[in-house]
Amino acid sequence: MGRFVNTRTLPLLATVVVFVLIYAICAAQYPAMLGLRVMGNLLTDNAFLGILAVGMTVVVVAGGIDLSVGAVMGLTTVALARLIEGTGLPPALAFALVLALGGMFGAGVGAAIHYLKAPAFIVTLTAMFLARGCALLISTDSIPIHNAAYDTLAAAALALPGGGRLTLVAGIMLLTFLAGGILLHGTRFGARVFALGGNGHFAQLMGINTGRTTILVHAFCSLMAALAGIVFSLYTRSGYALTGTGVELDAIAAVVIGGTLLTGGVGGVAGSFIGVLIQGLILTWITFDGTLSSWWTKIAIGALLFLFIAVQRLILVASARYGRSGAGPAAPSTPNQATSAPASRPSSGAAAPSAS
Amino acid sequence: MSAFILIRLKAARPQLALLVLALLVNVFVAPGFLDLRLQDGRLFGGLIDILNRGAPVMLLAVGMAPVIATRGIDLSVGVIMAISGAVAAAGVNAGLAWPLAILAALATGLVCGLWNGLLVAVFRLQPIVATLILMVAGRGIAQLITEGRILTFTEPHLIAVAGATLAALPLPVVLALLAAGLTGLLVRATALGLFVEAVGTNPRSSRLAGVHTSLVLGAVYVWSGLMAALAGLIATADIKGADANNAGLWLELDAILAVVIGGTSLYGGRFSIGRSVLGALVLQAMRTAILRAGLPPELNLVLMALVVAAVLTQQSPAFRPLAQSLVRRFKNKEAQA
Amino acid sequence: DSGDKKGLTVGFSQIGSESGWRAAETKLARQGAEQRGITLKFSDAQQRQENQIKAVRSFIAQGVDAILLAPVVSSGWDEVLGEAKAANIPVILLDRQIDTPNVDLYLTAVTSDTIEEGRVAGRWLAGKVQGRDCRIVEIQGTVGASLVANRKKGFEEAIATAPNLHLVRTQSGEFTRAKGKEVMEGFLKAEAPGSICAVYSHNDDMMIGAIQAIKEAGLKPGTDILTVSIDGVPDIFKAMADGDANATVELAPDMAPRAYDILLAYRKDHAPPPKWVQTPSKLYEPDTAAAEYARRKDLY
Amino acid sequence: MANPEAPVVLAARGLTRQYPGVRALDGVDLTLRAGEIHALLGENGAGKSTLINLLTGAQPRDGGTITVDGVEIDPDGPGGAVQAGIAAVYQEITLLPNLSVAQNLYLGREPTRWGLVHRSRMNREGAALLRRFGLTIDASRPLSDFSTAVQQLIAIARAVDLSAKVLILDEPTASLDTAEVQTLFTLLRSLRDQGLAIVFVTHFLDQVYALTDRITVLRNGRLVGERRTADLPRLDLVAMMLGKTPTAESHLSRRPAAATPAGAPLVRAEGLGRRRLVGAFDAELHAGAVLGAAGLLGSGRTETALLLFGVETADQGQLLVDGKAVTLRSPRDAIRLGFGFCPEDRKLDGIVAGLSIRENIVLALQAKRGWWRRLSTAQQHELADRYIKLLDIRTPDAEKPIQLLSGGNQQKALLARWLATEPRLLILDEPTRGIDVGAHAEIVRLLEDLRDRGMALYVISSEIEEVAAYSDRVLVMRDRAPAGLLEGDSITPAAIVNAIAADHHTQGAA
Ligand SMILES: Nc1ncnc2c1ncn2[C@@H]1O[C@H](COP(=O)(O)OP(=O)(O)OP(=O)(O)O)[C@@H](O)[C@H]1O
Numbered sequence A: 001m002g003r004f005v006n007t008r009t010l011p012l013l014a015t016v017v018v019f020v021l022i023y024a025i026c027a028a029q030y031p032a033m034l035g036l037r038v039m040g041n042l043l044t045d046n047a048f049l050g051i052l053a054v055g056m057t058v059v060v061v062a063g064g065i066d067l068s069v070g071a072v073m074g075l076t077t078v079a080l081a082r083l084i085e086g087t088g089l090p091p092a093l094a095f096a097l098v099l100a101l102g103g104m105f106g107a108g109v110g111a112a113i114h115y116l117k118a119p120a121f122i123v124t125l126t127a128m129f130l131a132r133g134c135a136l137l138i139s140t141d142s143i144p145i146h147n148a149a150y151d152t153l154a155a156a157a158l159a160l161p162g163g164g165r166l167t168l169v170a171g172i173m174l175l176t177f178l179a180g181g182i183l184l185h186g187t188r189f190g191a192r193v194f195a196l197g198g199n200g201h202f203a204q205l206m207g208i209n210t211g212r213t214t215i216l217v218h219a220f221c222s223l224m225a226a227l228a229g230i231v232f233s234l235y236t237r238s239g240y241a242l243t244g245t246g247v248e249l250d251a252i253a254a255v256v257i258g259g260t261l262l263t264g265g266v267g268g269v270a271g272s273f274i275g276v277l278i279q280g281l282i283l284t285w286i287t288f289d290g291t292l293s294s295w296w297t298k299i300a301i302g303a304l305l306f307l308f309i310a311v312q313r314l315i316l317v318a319s320a321r322y323g324r325s326g327a328g329p330a331a332p333s334t335p336n337q338a339t340s341a342p343a344s345r346p347s348s349g350a351a352a353p354s355a356s
Numbered sequence B: 001m002s003a004f005i006l007i008r009l010k011a012a013r014p015q016l017a018l019l020v021l022a023l024l025v026n027v028f029v030a031p032g033f034l035d036l037r038l039q040d041g042r043l044f045g046g047l048i049d050i051l052n053r054g055a056p057v058m059l060l061a062v063g064m065a066p067v068i069a070t071r072g073i074d075l076s077v078g079v080i081m082a083i084s085g086a087v088a089a090a091g092v093n094a095g096l097a098w099p100l101a102i103l104a105a106l107a108t109g110l111v112c113g114l115w116n117g118l119l120v121a122v123f124r125l126q127p128i129v130a131t132l133i134l135m136v137a138g139r140g141i142a143q144l145i146t147e148g149r150i151l152t153f154t155e156p157h158l159i160a161v162a163g164a165t166l167a168a169l170p171l172p173v174v175l176a177l178l179a180a181g182l183t184g185l186l187v188r189a190t191a192l193g194l195f196v197e198a199v200g201t202n203p204r205s206s207r208l209a210g211v212h213t214s215l216v217l218g219a220v221y222v223w224s225g226l227m228a229a230l231a232g233l234i235a236t237a238d239i240k241g242a243d244a245n246n247a248g249l250w251l252e253l254d255a256i257l258a259v260v261i262g263g264t265s266l267y268g269g270r271f272s273i274g275r276s277v278l279g280a281l282v283l284q285a286m287r288t289a290i291l292r293a294g295l296p297p298e299l300n301l302v303l304m305a306l307v308v309a310a311v312l313t314q315q316s317p318a319f320r321p322l323a324q325s326l327v328r329r330f331k332n333k334e335a336q337a
Numbered sequence C: 001d002s003g004d005k006k007g008l009t010v011g012f013s014q015i016g017s018e019s020g021w022r023a024a025e026t027k028l029a030r031q032g033a034e035q036r037g038i039t040l041k042f043s044d045a046q047q048r049q050e051n052q053i054k055a056v057r058s059f060i061a062q063g064v065d066a067i068l069l070a071p072v073v074s075s076g077w078d079e080v081l082g083e084a085k086a087a088n089i090p091v092i093l094l095d096r097q098i099d100t101p102n103v104d105l106y107l108t109a110v111t112s113d114t115i116e117e118g119r120v121a122g123r124w125l126a127g128k129v130q131g132r133d134c135r136i137v138e139i140q141g142t143v144g145a146s147l148v149a150n151r152k153k154g155f156e157e158a159i160a161t162a163p164n165l166h167l168v169r170t171q172s173g174e175f176t177r178a179k180g181k182e183v184m185e186g187f188l189k190a191e192a193p194g195s196i197c198a199v200y201s202h203n204d205d206m207m208i209g210a211i212q213a214i215k216e217a218g219l220k221p222g223t224d225i226l227t228v229s230i231d232g233v234p235d236i237f238k239a240m241a242d243g244d245a246n247a248t249v250e251l252a253p254d255m256a257p258r259a260y261d262i263l264l265a266y267r268k269d270h271a272p273p274p275k276w277v278q279t280p281s282k283l284y285e286p287d288t289a290a291a292e293y294a295r296r297k298d299l300y
Numbered sequence D: 001m002a003n004p005e006a007p008v009v010l011a012a013r014g015l016t017r018q019y020p021g022v023r024a025l026d027g028v029d030l031t032l033r034a035g036e037i038h039a040l041l042g043e044n045g046a047g048k049s050t051l052i053n054l055l056t057g058a059q060p061r062d063g064g065t066i067t068v069d070g071v072e073i074d075p076d077g078p079g080g081a082v083q084a085g086i087a088a089v090y091q092e093i094t095l096l097p098n099l100s101v102a103q104n105l106y107l108g109r110e111p112t113r114w115g116l117v118h119r120s121r122m123n124r125e126g127a128a129l130l131r132r133f134g135l136t137i138d139a140s141r142p143l144s145d146f147s148t149a150v151q152q153l154i155a156i157a158r159a160v161d162l163s164a165k166v167l168i169l170d171e172p173t174a175s176l177d178t179a180e181v182q183t184l185f186t187l188l189r190s191l192r193d194q195g196l197a198i199v200f201v202t203h204f205l206d207q208v209y210a211l212t213d214r215i216t217v218l219r220n221g222r223l224v225g226e227r228r229t230a231d232l233p234r235l236d237l238v239a240m241m242l243g244k245t246p247t248a249e250s251h252l253s254r255r256p257a258a259a260t261p262a263g264a265p266l267v268r269a270e271g272l273g274r275r276r277l278v279g280a281f282d283a284e285l286h287a288g289a290v291l292g293a294a295g296l297l298g299s300g301r302t303e304t305a306l307l308l309f310g311v312e313t314a315d316q317g318q319l320l321v322d323g324k325a326v327t328l329r330s331p332r333d334a335i336r337l338g339f340g341f342c343p344e345d346r347k348l349d350g351i352v353a354g355l356s357i358r359e360n361i362v363l364a365l366q367a368k369r370g371w372w373r374r375l376s377t378a379q380q381h382e383l384a385d386r387y388i389k390l391l392d393i394r395t396p397d398a399e400k401p402i403q404l405l406s407g408g409n410q411q412k413a414l415l416a417r418w419l420a421t422e423p424r425l426l427i428l429d430e431p432t433r434g435i436d437v438g439a440h441a442e443i444v445r446l447l448e449d450l451r452d453r454g455m456a457l458y459v460i461s462s463e464i465e466e467v468a469a470y471s472d473r474v475l476v477m478r479d480r481a482p483a484g485l486l487e488g489d490s491i492t493p494a495a496i497v498n499a500i501a502a503d504h505h506t507q508g509a510a
């Protein structure tokens, strides 16, 4: 028990509990939401968001943020539509091409952050303008993709009992989460990402090449955005420049709901997965209800976001206060909790410039 | 008083240079740009337009700079603009006297800021998350007030917030400059500026030194909310209607950009109100130039991205040595030739 | 709880609530449903196609009797509409057409002809200025929005026939009043004083902003500069009545009630309606403006 | 013992580093031989840490060469240095609290299986590695679970494990207790005997003589000289460091207050405590007297200070100030009563890096006055300049960002911050940690001076001699609870050690 319930798994646990709770409430109100059909829809409809969230989780764990993912996704869909419809490129080649370009775009963003020592927020904001602008330059229209292979891919699905379907795109998302989890929690690269997010300067003193890690992290995130673009274009069989406007905020919200700290160094993709599902669930519930006006929809989403974060916060605070009994004298909090660093041991969260 | 000169000109040189550059582009795009003429007691001209159009973002930047200095960020300012505008319009349309309507709008901004401040300072949410909540829900609140329509109004005093002239300048310009001056004075003539910077760089040390950190944190969000409400009033008065759907849309990003161009680090610490205002003007000058250049609108975003990228590069600590070495190489070449 | 025993349950996936016109469309959809005893499940997609797809899927899962869809984009609907068809739920498109090779996917589309809207505006302008030389500026909607290209295209088609009409500047006002005003200010500064003869705006809101800009520049909108825009919201009728605007092309907001009637008829006699029920794109001028304003101001 | 003829492993020649306004290092040479422990000594700000940063590539150098085994190297960062066989433990613990102990030990070189990190093996090997340092801990637990001392040992273990040829330790013993220091020394000696070259920075001269073979002394960024430890008497060493001969009198002879204060205490803690933080303790603080606090690391001394300063709120007992009961809910409550507190972690709880020395000095006074009554710029300058002079803070001017000062000078600036508020009670947590001999004496003298001027002092220090020297009473803490109170003539280093050691000490992991 004590091994699995600690400050790190607790936010995740809290998220899962709240998710199950909300699902139970929804299902009690609308039994139709219980079926595999809605479950399947939840996975399919949020596949692109899930993939974005995987990339975003890695960036956030590394202590950064990426506001450009929605725009990169949009750019990918138009580029794909243009490539496949305009030049008749086989989809497989087009996919490879946009993935490579996406990765390179992210690498450029990471390089700008590292070499210009500019904050990720601003650099990725600029990248968002750039990607969205390029997408509009390619085409301002939404372009349908008529391609036999595409149709097959888009329709590919595993039938579930009860009219539900596990579509290819949902499968891709699940695999992405798996791969993201392995990358982040099982590889040396993942360890470097956590190190970078914990304290970039210290990580560097410990021999980590922070520049390369930053570049790779952003390359990965944009790669995921490009993959999300592919998935989205399969999902809609078209490409459109304004696709994914504002979706970066959803991805960030999913990551945050999942218990990953925006200060970096703490978190994981499993929580983000739940975060994505929760958002999907909220929207589904609002649609099932069907009486909320436009404005109440927005207010409800904001309120639920608040609820989640508040509940998580409460659980964390309560556990910090009462939870660590048993293992010797519990940690006293250090002089101030104003920093949002996870553990308040003196050496954490220092953004110290150099050894004096 | 001389100690409180708001823009220390020397420190603001990069921002001033950028502004001059942006203005030059405007002159290039529209030759008569710099002309100023006085008509009916009001100044007209390209410069005035930039000040006037830039007023809302100037106000937002004035509120945002202290927030960013505390290592925070306020994503909700655009939405606060919409809410306060809606409150003012709904107020006068419901027969409220205009001063009360304006007060109600400002109070709304204050309450929104208080909410953000509470989440950040008391509940210790990360600022970006805390303000995201209002950013998501706030537009719904504004629409709830207007029921999704554009609430037009004819109350002349409310319209005057954007249309009147004071000291030969449009009132929004005067308001923005006054707010900037007042804020500058508030932070520099009192110890608030020091506290903000101290809390932004090291909240733990600041608390141990006796700084009321949560109060300081809360206060900057309240102030940001107030500035946003004022900006919302101007935006609403400007179109004689409260457009809950679009007022202030994405302006939080402009404000953040303005503060960053103004040289305040997103990692908190030193900040300057004056330079943030200059940053807002740089943005507006760029936008005006893009709008007036007659290029296809599809290009707008790409141009904006390129300009911001150039500004970021120029501001980067890594840039100066690079530029110097380039200049040196260039000079050497010239010497050889 | 899917509806009353006999009443219909209809799901409506609306684009969002980005403008007064759309709020009116939503309002009429609700009113119309109530009048006809229909239970309406409303979903606001906040300008996002993915949300609309989610909503349609949820409607299907809920087993509604019909779905109204105001698509935010023209392409990308085949999959989800196929699912609706498989579930035997008729879909009626509102307000915008979709781009699909398979028109069986939906029952009918209740929309205006957006190219025609532009044409109507252009033809009116050509008629208004007669043979005079006229430099026109255009305030576009949000770049990338599906109807922007059409409204632009129709207008350009119409003025192409008149060599005296020149489109000299075009810029995006993002469908908002504030941006419309800012763009118009820019036009007035960028063009030689008095050289702009007319302004064409993709919606009325931007035009209302532009009218303010023209006034603030010391010119008389409607007289010094001709105006023509699209939508027919109450405020533009007011402006016309005040002599500040010259023309608007109406885009009727009562798409949903029309759709309900088609739906009820279809359920009764199972005769498929025409694939396209076109709403009129009627042009209004100041003469009827006051009356039209009175008629509409509560609608919005 | 090291062989003077052993081959040179590392030779640095003419290392130079210029910071804005400071030449931190000016043409310094360093020669390391296989199988020696080499002390790198100098006052605060002499350039020791800078030299280390250049050796590991943590900072770029402006001039000079580094050769390892005769081959010139140019590490572009600590990663490159490790490849050349050089590993370092930096002055502060540069580990990552969000990772597990094992992840910290093996960051960047984790054992893998099928391309994935082999966690169980890593944890096993990590635990085994730490056992060599006398630590028996679960390496899969997060680093943040462990005390500073344990973290320090982990950092050393990591560096030892990484270093193929050269191991650099910058003040590794600053937060270790005697037993831990002994374990470390044993280990270092065995590494030396295996042929490793070890650089050892410390301010404890005893440790220099106990451990090292050779000494390099720096002063003001320049090389003063290199000697064999055995050939360099203590006084000569101090003379080399200070650039002058010190007075014979030790600054640590016992000099308690002239008259033992009688009467009512200024502050009196009666059974003050907080659950899970520190057990109930009593303390009396008299004007013009020093209460010392002694104890092992983790014995709860800092926590007593946190309660007395309102950083943590007590949940038992009571606090009387001037005979009246008060409740402290935040440091501001304490400051209002005339308290001041210099925390032990300068960097995290002390300085506000990024602000100037002046702003750091006026911060507490300004906070006490409130935001409305701003100290004018002129007043601020006057105040800062006064204390810079009074405390001999080495800086060209008060406008320099404080993080550019060396550790000892930062400590003085923090002291200045509190002196500016003219406190009645000053609480000092490890005021002399990481401070050189000269500054050490200055600070001790300053404390005595403050006491003599009627201030009440509560000083927490790990240097028992020092506590014994100036305290009028000594509170001894053990296992987060009071273990005794020594008074008057009974205060001797031996008595304090006895009180601390009354029962066997256990490792300070949480
Ligand atoms: N990043 C920096 N920027 C500017 N000056 C610096 C920087 N780091 C150190 N210095 C200056 O360089 C000089 C040498 O500092 P260094 O840290 O090497 O001293 P040290 O010998 O390690 O002192 P201590 O014993 O206090 O640790 C000091 O004057 C210090 O102020």
Ligand SMILES: Nc1ncnc2c1ncn2[C@@H]1O[C@H](COP(=O)(O)OP(=O)(O)OP(=O)(O)O)[C@@H](O)[C@H]1O
Binding pocket: A330, A331, A332, A333, A334, A343, A344, A345, A346, D144, D145, D146, D147, D148, D295, D296, D297, D298, D299, D300, D301, D302, D303, D344, D460, D462, D508, D509, D510
């Ligand atoms: N934030 C924290 N999280 C976990 N453990 C903590 C924390 N703060 C302190 N500790 C625990 O407290 C003990 C050491 O605390 P600290 O060093 O403050 O004690 P101390 O008696 O003041 O020691 P000293 O003053 O000699 O350094 C260790 O057991 C450490 O694990």
Ligand SMILES: [Mg+2]
Binding pocket: A356, D048, D049, D050, D091, D170, D407
């Ligand atoms: Mg040092």
Ligand SMILES: [Mg+2]
Binding pocket: D298, D301, D302, D303, D344, D429
């Ligand atoms: Mg301590």
